[in-house]
Amino acid sequence: MMDLAASLLSPEFFAAILRVSTPIILVAMGVLISERAGVVNIGAEGMMLSGAFCGVVFSAYTGSATVGLIAAIVAGMVGGLFMSFAVHVLRANLFLSGIALNLAASAGTILALFSLTGEKGISGTLDSEVLPSVHIPWVQDLPVLGTILSGHHILTYVAFLSVPAVAIFMMRTPTGLRMRAVGENPEAAKATGLSVIRLQLQAFLLCGVFAGAGGAFLSMGYVSWFSQNMTAGRGFIALAAEVMGAGGAYGTLAASLLLGSVDVLAIALAGEGLPSELLQAAPYVVTVLALALYGLRQAKQKTIGTVH
């Protein structure tokens, strides 16, 4: 038990939280943009999976991790185009289009993997690249902070830097304001001359950029291969993080870190001999509990609002 307490307070534990939270933060930022623009993107999971796949394939064939990352981002944006086509041109149901995208991405990546390598499960035969880790000068020499903050995957830093960037983009730029206007009241936004479809398309594409990068982190850093359905619901967890964060970038960051910590804690406890299956279930149960608590608080605030 003392060992456990020691390992929970170790710098490595906090470093692991940052690592595990990275894909959730990235995708949640994308989901945030789409949600604020009025198009909640259930398809983020599928975008992420396509990103993870294209990152591995393109980096393996070009030998360049950068090309892989770009391909992953483009793959996410293609998912965004698909969503926009389904929702705006075909006027299909938003949620069902997202489910269809997830289904298509899951099947499509397996099909493509099979046609490239002859295997369906894992891209072991592809010699893919990983994105580099970054050691921050000065910081890495600090005693405890060095272990926590330095030596992470480059996309971990991108994820954390993207939080203020998204906050500024949504709250302080004209495009962000317009997106929020469209999300808040599309009719009114239309009446002021905004193009709802164009702004929502941009939101879908931006969501694709983040989800694709989140996928690239999984397959080009967290691990160095692609395996079928490797995102394992992280896109949905990002969705939950965004809801808990109440659509704010910093709140979403906090929620992502919380969900990431539960995951890391579960891994640490599994090492102590607790049943790993129950611990694996924990992040999902905690997410539902957190959503419920957040919902209660919202409801309370709403009633206070109506009384006054």
Added chain:
Amino acid sequence: MIRSAFASTAITVGFCLFVLLVVLVPVALLYPEPGEVLSRFLLGPFEKTRYMGNIVELATPSMLTALAVVLMFRCGAFNLGVEGSFFLGGLTTAAMVLWMPLPPLVGIPLALLAGAIVGSLVCGIPGIVKATTGASELVSSLMLNYAAVFIGLFVLNYYLRDPTAAMLSSDRFPAEYRFESLIPRTRIHIGSIVAVVACIIGAIYLNRTSQGLEVRISGTGNDFSRHLGLNSVALNIRIQVIGGMIAAFAGGIEMLGLYSRFTWQNTTGNGWTGVIVAIIARDNPILIIPAALFIGYLQVGGDLVSRAFGVPTEIVSLIQALVMICVTSVAIFQHPALRKFVQGNRGEAAQ
């Protein structure tokens, strides 16, 4: 109204076939004998009694999960917990069969009921959470699907596992608990009849009972139902619990109908198939029956070309995804020219 329903159905059928060919033809062209691949996929499922039996076997669970989805969607609840409910229902039924030394006549219904109750949690909890806290049932049901699998695997690994089996699976079910095949050379079991009857009951419930009317009204928007004085919140919870029970019951039936021991390591996909079937059926319980058979037919066709030519079965999922988009597309279904084409001149008269 009847004509409009007819037009929607006709367009749906048309698009299902269209999407099928759009995916299938290019894939077939990748193989040396495209004609063979096509005919194997499209006609193969009708060649043998066994294959047609497979269609019905595959359609059985998706009819029930689709019924669950239709009820919840019609009530306005966007709950996707059927996948987890199905899994937990199958697991609980298996556990009951293994643990309870009762005669099958009592034991089987009891095991299915227990499965339905435990499995209904995955759909029911998001419904209750939504009603009490306002948290989206969509996100929480997606989360609980994953939780259900891990909790189920815990029970399997610690309490049901057969230590002598090579893979992670439960002990064998006693033979007298397993459903017998109704038609020789197929594995069609009593569950198929139950599923069809359930869809008919579902249609009567939704369209011919006062509570069904309340479900439909509360599904169209809360304002109107509130003015009518309906208790939408209670109704919503009840429908989501019932939906979960139906999906979980389907899992139990699947377990006793087709398996000799519990072997699921992950969700089975039957819930998602149910969502697709529900959408193709345009949320109409009666149309679930043909829609589920159609999806079963696709799965058997995909399986046949996979075994004969090595075509990956994932093309079926791809077809399903595209069908889903097309069928929910308002732009397609309200396209004036298309409707006119399907309805002929009568359509104009109706307007």
